[in-house]
Amino acid sequence: MKKGILFLLIVFFSLSVIAQTKLDSVQQLEEVVLKADRYLKTFTNTQKVQTLKDTVFSRSAPSLTQLLNYNSTLYFKENGLGMVSSPSFRGTTAQQTAVAWNGININSQFNGQTDFNTINIRNFDGVSIRSGGGSVLYGSGAIGGSIHLNNNISFNEGFNNSVYANYGSFNTLDVGVKSGFSSKQFSVDVAVSRSSSDNDYDYVDSDKTNLNGAFYNQSISANFGYKINAKNILKFYSYLYDGEREFSFIFPSETPTKYQDLNSRNMLEWNGVYGKFVSTLKLAYLTENYKYFANSNLDTYSFGKAKTLIGKYDLSYRVFKDAMLQGVVDITNTSGEGSSIDNNKRTISSFSLLYKQQVKSFFYEATIRKEVTNNYDSPLLYSLGLQYKFGNHYTLNINGSKNFRIPTYNDLYWEGSGNVNLKPETSQQIEIGNQLDFKHLSFSATGFYNNIKDMIRWLPTGSVWQPVNTDHVETYGVESKLDFKYHIKEHQFSLGSSYAYTISKNKQTNQQLTYVPKHKVTGLFNYQYKRAALYYETLYVGEVLTLEDDDPKYILDAYLVSNMGLSYALGKQKQFTVGTQIKNLYNKNYQSVASRYMPGINYNFYLNFNF
Amino acid sequence: MKKQFKFLAYALLVSVLITSCSNDDNDDNGSSSLGAYDNGYFVLNEGNGNPATASVTFVGDEGIVVEDVFRLVNPTADEVGSYLQDIFFDDTRAFIISGSANQVTVVDRYTFEYIATIDSNFSAPRYGTVENGKAYVTNSADWSTGADDFLTIIDLEDYSTTTLVVGDYAEKITSDDDYVYISNGYYGSGNAVTVLNTNTQTMTSIDLGTGNSPNSILEEDDDLYVLSYDYASNGKIFKINTATNAIESTIDLPASLVGAKNLKIENESFYFTVDASVYSASMSSTTISDTALLTYSSTSTYGVMYGFNVEDDKIFISDGGDFNSNSNVYEYSLNGTLLNTITVGVGPNSFHFN
Numbered sequence: 001m002k003k004g005i006l007f008l009l010i011v012f013f014s015l016s017v018i019a020q021t022k023l024d025s026v027q028q029l030e031e032v033v034l035k036a037d038r039y040l041k042t043f044t045n046t047q048k049v050q051t052l053k054d055t056v057f058s059r060s061a062p063s064l065t066q067l068l069n070y071n072s073t074l075y076f077k078e079n080g081l082g083m084v085s086s087p088s089f090r091g092t093t094a095q096q097t098a099v100a101w102n103g104i105n106i107n108s109q110f111n112g113q114t115d116f117n118t119i120n121i122r123n124f125d126g127v128s129i130r131s132g133g134g135s136v137l138y139g140s141g142a143i144g145g146s147i148h149l150n151n152n153i154s155f156n157e158g159f160n161n162s163v164y165a166n167y168g169s170f171n172t173l174d175v176g177v178k179s180g181f182s183s184k185q186f187s188v189d190v191a192v193s194r195s196s197s198d199n200d201y202d203y204v205d206s207d208k209t210n211l212n213g214a215f216y217n218q219s220i221s222a223n224f225g226y227k228i229n230a231k232n233i234l235k236f237y238s239y240l241y242d243g244e245r246e247f248s249f250i251f252p253s254e255t256p257t258k259y260q261d262l263n264s265r266n267m268l269e270w271n272g273v274y275g276k277f278v279s280t281l282k283l284a285y286l287t288e289n290y291k292y293f294a295n296s297n298l299d300t301y302s303f304g305k306a307k308t309l310i311g312k313y314d315l316s317y318r319v320f321k322d323a324m325l326q327g328v329v330d331i332t333n334t335s336g337e338g339s340s341i342d343n344n345k346r347t348i349s350s351f352s353l354l355y356k357q358q359v360k361s362f363f364y365e366a367t368i369r370k371e372v373t374n375n376y377d378s379p380l381l382y383s384l385g386l387q388y389k390f391g392n393h394y395t396l397n398i399n400g401s402k403n404f405r406i407p408t409y410n411d412l413y414w415e416g417s418g419n420v421n422l423k424p425e426t427s428q429q430i431e432i433g434n435q436l437d438f439k440h441l442s443f444s445a446t447g448f449y450n451n452i453k454d455m456i457r458w459l460p461t462g463s464v465w466q467p468v469n470t471d472h473v474e475t476y477g478v479e480s481k482l483d484f485k486y487h488i489k490e491h492q493f494s495l496g497s498s499y500a501y502t503i504s505k506n507k508q509t510n511q512q513l514t515y516v517p518k519h520k521v522t523g524l525f526n527y528q529y530k531r532a533a534l535y536y537e538t539l540y541v542g543e544v545l546t547l548e549d550d551d552p553k554y555i556l557d558a559y560l561v562s563n564m565g566l567s568y569a570l571g572k573q574k575q576f577t578v579g580t581q582i583k584n585l586y587n588k589n590y591q592s593v594a595s596r597y598m599p600g601i602n603y604n605f606y607l608n609f610n611f
Numbered sequence: 612m613k614k615q616f617k618f619l620a621y622a623l624l625v626s627v628l629i630t631s632c633s634n635d636d637n638d639d640n641g642s643s644s645l646g647a648y649d650n651g652y653f654v655l656n657e658g659n660g661n662p663a664t665a666s667v668t669f670v671g672d673e674g675i676v677v678e679d680v681f682r683l684v685n686p687t688a689d690e691v692g693s694y695l696q697d698i699f700f701d702d703t704r705a706f707i708i709s710g711s712a713n714q715v716t717v718v719d720r721y722t723f724e725y726i727a728t729i730d731s732n733f734s735a736p737r738y739g740t741v742e743n744g745k746a747y748v749t750n751s752a753d754w755s756t757g758a759d760d761f762l763t764i765i766d767l768e769d770y771s772t773t774t775l776v777v778g779d780y781a782e783k784i785t786s787d788d789d790y791v792y793i794s795n796g797y798y799g800s801g802n803a804v805t806v807l808n809t810n811t812q813t814m815t816s817i818d819l820g821t822g823n824s825p826n827s828i829l830e831e832d833d834d835l836y837v838l839s840y841d842y843a844s845n846g847k848i849f850k851i852n853t854a855t856n857a858i859e860s861t862i863d864l865p866a867s868l869v870g871a872k873n874l875k876i877e878n879e880s881f882y883f884t885v886d887a888s889v890y891s892a893s894m895s896s897t898t899i900s901d902t903a904l905l906t907y908s909s910t911s912t913y914g915v916m917y918g919f920n921v922e923d924d925k926i927f928i929s930d931g932g933d934f935n936s937n938s939n940v941y942e943y944s945l946n947g948t949l950l951n952t953i954t955v956g957v958g959p960n961s962f963h964f965n
Contacts, residue, residue: 252730255713255734546663547957548933595662
């Protein structure tokens with residue numbers, strides 16, 4: 001193993017020597033350190049990253065599920081609108097999708113995943129979708145890909161405020177207020193958001209109603225930046241989320257249940273730029289708390305709470321103008337307990353080394369990471385990415401990596417079922433990405449292959465469940481994206497479309513995994529004339545197996561859902577936007593999860609004011 | 612296509628049954644043509660939480676298997692629910708209990724035509740019985756305590772319901788001659804049997820003694836038989852005189868038979884199971900041998916011997932499988948020879964004979 005690392009290092013440096021590019025000694029602090037999640041810029045060049053913000057946000061419902069479902073190749077399994085929602089990225093499980101908040105992995109310590117309906121997008125400046133393995137950068141779970149919730153700290157921009165309000169069917173309210181101020185030295189911004197809904201929609205073609213489905217969540221985020229001097233910046237990111245959801249019924253006589261979340265995330269960051277060195281120290285403290293009420297009418301509940309302290313230091317060194325070497329050390333200490341979990345602590349340390357270099361049209365990046373912990377044996381993780389630009393229009397990317405997902409608290413310590421002998425799941429993957437860029441058109445297609453071993457699985461059985469490293473899953477497929485923009489005078493047209501073909505097979509049974517559609521398509525057509533915009537978005541999700549049995553009666557039908565919207569900008573600087581949307585335009589009766597009916601046609605109105 | 616095929620199969624089945632019945636001249640009340648599902652048994656497939664996976668399979672005496680009988684007969688009726696817990700009968704009706712939906716669906720016992728859904732006064736319903744014009748259904752309510760367990764009493768004229776708190780774990784239930792018998796055992800907790808006089812609604816508790824947690828209860832020839840087991844003692848079979856509510860005799864199971872359950876009586880013999888094995892003993896004997904009558908092979912982690920019954924000189928076993936795909940039912944002769952293997956639905960947990 002050590003020999004392998006040494007070999008890689010030698011390769012890096014020998015290649016570096018070949019590139020005799022002159023070092024640009026003047027470093028712009030802003031360029032290097034303004035984003036908390038720097039890896040997205042610095043070490044994700046050979047994988048696809050898609051960033052959503054601004055207009056896409058204001059046209060989306062506030063949940064991360066809705067945003068990504070209509071705008072990416074991610075597939076969502078949603079237990080009814082607003083209920084528990086788990087993503088599948090390239091045919092992997094929800095736990096194999098990492099969610100990073102300003103660069104820090106925030107998947108639950110208990111179940112290893114993030115419920116995408118417990119993230120309100122209005123607290124963030126952008127959401128990025130990064131396809132493919134990234135465990136070296138983002139740790140456990142970054143197997144199918146990762147989702148990045150980012151706040152940008154900016155300087156010297158004066159006041160920036162925005163108010164967003166949306167009201168729609170089923171008494172659904174979505175409000176977000178952001179206020180920011182920055183001078184040359186200081187930066188502060190605060191965002192408050194609230195989303196709530198009675199969520200009591202009528203099922204299509206039925207006399208039944210979605211009962212016990214109400215929810216609310218509110219979050220507040222605050223971010224500060226202070227330039228100590230030309231070389232040092234201090235930043236502080238803070239986020240608090242509080243939400244409560246009833247879990248909707250399938251049958252009106254069910255016992256009502258509900259779920260509460262209270263999560264906080266705080267991070268202090270110190271950036272320093274010293275000549276060719278950039279140093280970043282991060283200290284983060286995360287808490288998660290949940291309460292599950294098996295009967296909403298009673299005061300009794302089960303719970304889980306965890307505290308995570310993370311210390312992370314990275315130092316990057318610009319070896320040449322076009323070459324960078326970076327070393328990272330981090331320590332994560334978690335303590336968690338719950339109704340069915342005794343208090344358990346675990347400490348994980350990791351060491352990473354990253355290198356990238358541009359040699360004319362050729363670019364490569366290579367990374368390795370090793371974790372050390374007493375709780376389980378951790379494999380050596382690595383990635384290698386290559387890129388070649390053929391002229392101005394075509395770019396070829398190749399990326400291969402080894403990734404992992406560590407056993408969660410529930411997996412290890414659940415009373416009576418936890419298995420302390422679990423190993424991490426590991427995945428080896430390779431992808432080839434093709435990118436075509438023209439003036440009005442861009443197209444990308446990425447073929448991927450992912451071999452996932454020792455997958456941890458809780459057998460869905462009668463009264464007792466237990467996790468085991470059992471499954472061996474192979475996923476492969478194609479992700480593609482097409483964007484087209486054109487304008488004639490004041491008429492602007494744009495078309496954005498994505499298509500994912502996904503095979504995700506259990507090697508033992510050779511059967512497609514449950515809740516992984518082979519086909520998913522999204523489409524967005526936008527037409528803008530002066531201040532008015534008309535858009536039409538559509539989502540197609542292919543049929544899925546709901547059980548590990550291909551008996552047709554357990555197959556959930558494919559569905560095609562379309563939404564339409566209109567918006568108009570007012571004010572001198574078009575700072576005031578009003579809009580309306582019709583969702584599920586054709587009143588399609590569909591289910592994302594079997595027996596969990598989604599709403600039919602519904603409406604909403606929104607205002608967005610920037611000042 | 613599939614639906615058409617099912618319809619044809621159903622039509623064929625009905626015509627076969629009708630034809631065979633019409634030759635039966637001795638039948639003066641027409642009972643042999645009571646319906647398509649008159650001659651055979653139902654397997655209850657509890658499903659895995661998603662109602663689409665919960666179903667009832669019918670196995671006819673001629674070996675004809677009809678999947679998902681309820682939806683086949685009643686394509687537009689309200690769903691029966693998920694985590695299907697039990698089916699119980701009166702003379703003409705079948706009552707299907709859904710644990711998660713807190714409801715009981717009433718269908719015609721022989722045609723399986725939908726009659727009604729009863730959804731008031733249930734909280735995690737478990738098992739049911741019919742006595743004296745009323746149905747009695749046990750409810751666990753809060754799983755962590757037996758103190759709140761209760762009976763839902765259903766008036767079978769108008770399907771109105773009332774409740775009666777049992778005050779002890781209320782699980783398996785049976786009845787005879789105006790009395791309802793409830794086993795107060797729940798996965799090793801509880802050690803009594805409650806007797807309810809349906810005329811006076813008064814309850815009497817019969818103590819089985821510490822460590823004797825009942826898991827099966829049945830009534831035969833005016834005696835009540837209870838199989839108990841918990842981690843503190845040997846399993847026992849109690850014989851209780853229903854006239855006096857006194858424990859008349861007790862048979863200890865061999866210490867090697869740990870975790871016995873599923874007591875049944877057929878042809879003057881006891882049958883019960885331990886893990887994947889079936890044991891039997893004559894009702895007149897005072898000891899029980901630990902030699903298995905048969906052992907079936909199962910790869911199920913938690914669904915071994917998920918359903919068990921003995922009827923018409925056959926032993927019926929259902930395997931829970933992985934609770935994530937269709938599973939199997941095995942029919943054995945009384946001497947342990949495998950007769951049939953039948954594919955049924957998800958999580959088959961019990962057999963109900965017409």
